[in-house]
Amino acid sequence: MSFPTPLQNTALPLPGGKGELPALGFGTLIPDPVMAKRAIKAALRVGFRHIDAAEAYRNEDVVGEALQEAFAEGTLTRGELFVTTKLWNNNHRPERVGPALDASLRRLRLDQVDSYLIHTPFAFQPGDEQYPKGEDGQPLYDDGVSLLDTWRAMERLVDAGKCRFIGLSDVRLDAVKAIYTAARIKPAVVQVECHPYLPEWELLEFCQQHGIVLLAFAPLGHGMEPRVLNDPVIVDIAQREHRTPAQVALAWAVQRGAAILTTSTSLDHIRENFDVSALSEESLARMRHDISTRVRLNKVVDTGLPGFIPRAQGA
Structure with missing residues (x-):
């Protein structure tokens, strides 16, 4: 009798042999501050060791607490913790990049983040207005x-020891x-957005090669239509392998060499999303070919x- 291989401790090597990114990460895009703090602490108790934040979420102070x-x-x-946060679009000017990270560090109550990402490749007019x-x-x-220009400023933050790694977000392959x-x-x-309906195989291949x-x-x-977790292939694999559809989709992502971020305020779902075990080779082949x-859910x-980020009325 074979037993499924747990994937909770999977980590992916980062450039230069200077660290690893836990494959299972927890996102902090939870607007309600009380629920956000409770969910983050629950995720850490369950075992998540990557926390993903962002200036644009307007709750880095809650994450820090x-x-x-x-x-x-x-x-x-x-x-034991890998912390990511992101530079927002209105701070792309090189002279604004360092102060933006300093502000994020103050809110997060940290001296350094592990990873700092350019949230999107689009620069908005500089200033205090988010949108x-x-x-x-x-x-x-x-x-x-x-x-x-923005990337050069990001590089200087690594030189200064304010972040260990830098990267990109919400970006297409040509820009990468x-x-x-x-x-x-x-x-x-x-x-990037990535799931069985948007597998990004070409981008994944480029990333792995480099x-x-x-x-x-x-x-x-993200619970949007068409619903990934209602896909008949995923539902059938879940039944055959005694998993939930969510666990199937997450295992598929990790086994093909990606890291993932899930977000939930439900303790049961947080536990479910961390209790991920390897799928059979047959199931992986079905995920790819069947x-x-x-569909892209986020434009x-x-x-x-x-x-996916709520904007204030009129923003």
Whole structure:
């Protein structure tokens, strides 16, 4: 009798042999601060060791409180935790990049983050407004700065010891290739929407060839239509392998060499999303060849406006 191989301790090597990214990560896009803090602490107790935050989520202070309480309670030490946060679009100008990370560090109550990502490749007009827009209601973009300009400023943060690794988010393959070619410090992580309906095989292959970790957000489809977890192939595999559809989708992601982020305020779902075990080779082949639906749920790669982040009325 064979037993499934647990994937909870899987970690993916980062460039230069200087660290690993836990394959199972917990995202902090939870608008309610009380629920967010409770969920983050629960995720850490369950065993998650990667916490993903962002300036744009407007709750880094809540994340910081949760982390400090978890450290004080002995749930884990800072050295056992990998922390990511992200630079928002209105801070792409090189002179704004360092102060933006300093502000994130103060809110997170940390001296250093493990990974700092450019949240999207789109630069908005610099300033304090998160979503600057013109009279037509469309975003006001900043044509005076390039993605490479911002990347150079990110590299200086690594030099200064404020972050260990840098990377990109919500980006297409062509932009990843361009930054990789020009970069002095190569991207360590590329975070994108990725799930069985948007497998991003070409991007994954490029990342693996160049020592970059592909970090998948919305790996369960974010509960949107068409629902990934209702796919008949995934449902059938779950029944055959005595898993839930969510565990099938997450195992598929990790076994093909990606890291993932899940988010939930339910303790049962947090536990379910961490209790991930390897699928059979037959099931992996079915996931690749028998699922034909292809859909992108978040249009952020086209506009720089994340579809999953709630925006204030009129923003």
